[in-house]
Amino acid sequence: MTVLKHLAAAVAATVALSAQAAPLESLPTSGALVVVPAFGEVRHVNDQATITLSVEEVDKDKSAAASRVNQKMKQGLDIVKQEDPHASLKTQGYYTYPVYPEEPAPVNGQPRKPRVPTAWRVGQSLQVITTNLAGLPKTVAAAQRVLALNNLHFSLTPETTRKLDDQRIAATYANLNERVSSIAHAMGRKVGDAVIDTIDFEGSGNYLDRVSINGSRVVTAMASNVAAPVEEPSFEPGETTLQMRLVGKVRFK
Numbered sequence: 001m002t003v004l005k006h007l008a009a010a011v012a013a014t015v016a017l018s019a020q021a022a023p024l025e026s027l028p029t030s031g032a033l034v035v036v037p038a039f040g041e042v043r044h045v046n047d048q049a050t051i052t053l054s055v056e057e058v059d060k061d062k063s064a065a066a067s068r069v070n071q072k073m074k075q076g077l078d079i080v081k082q083e084d085p086h087a088s089l090k091t092q093g094y095y096t097y098p099v100y101p102e103e104p105a106p107v108n109g110q111p112r113k114p115r116v117p118t119a120w121r122v123g124q125s126l127q128v129i130t131t132n133l134a135g136l137p138k139t140v141a142a143a144q145r146v147l148a149l150n151n152l153h154f155s156l157t158p159e160t161t162r163k164l165d166d167q168r169i170a171a172t173y174a175n176l177n178e179r180v181s182s183i184a185h186a187m188g189r190k191v192g193d194a195v196i197d198t199i200d201f202e203g204s205g206n207y208l209d210r211v212s213i214n215g216s217r218v219v220t221a222m223a224s225n226v227a228a229p230v231e232e233p234s235f236e237p238g239e240t241t242l243q244m245r246l247v248g249k250v251r252f253k
Contacts, residue, residue, distance in 0.1 A: 040172030056123035
């Protein structure tokens with residue numbers, strides 16, 4: 001009985017070794033349809049700046065606060081137009097709302113008194129879009145004599161973005177070819193056996209530009225009531241990376 005057990009164990013071991021030594025057969029790939037994602041990106045130095053300048057006044061007299069805001073915004077507009085005649089300007093965000101004092105703690109059994117504003121807060125913003133990055137510090141410093149710099153954002157002009165589209169598409173398509181070549185090699189097939197069936201620039205849901213901004217600056221400042229000279233700020237435009245993704249379907253003969 002013991003001899004039979006040893007013999008059975010030896011046969012099982014021999015079968016296992018034979019199975020391990022047998023070469024693996026490749027899966028048939030004739031007619032296979034392979035879905036291949038590809039990526040591409042291009043970089044370019046930012047050539048456009050968008051800044052937001054604002055003014056805000058608080059006064060017991062609503063008309064007085066509004067008058068000062070209107071006057072300062074007009075002065076700021078004139079300054080920006082003089083410093084950067086080709087900039088695109090748009091006033092926005094005009095607001096007026098009351099300022100209330102802190103309410104005392106309510107006394108049990110007594111009704112709340114009507115709230116009466118002690119002052120009025122009035123403000124307005126100005127958006128400036130410019131490609132004159134060399135003169136931007138001088139323009140901002142001049143405008144800060146009457147307005148506050150609330151936001152600064154660097155980006156690419158629409159013209160530059162359109163010019164980069166050719167490069168971005170070429171980079172993405174080149175990546176598709178590289179991936180198809182790698183896949184064909186892994187499958188033991190020749191690249192010439194692969195035929196592109198479909199190229200989908202939208203199927204992945206990432207057809208919108210995904211833009212990451214490097215070197216953008218966000219600046220906040222308090223408005224000054226005194227039109228004193230302001231030292232020129234320092235800005236670094238940085239660069240923008242434009243990315244693209246496509247999905248290709250490749251069929252092997």
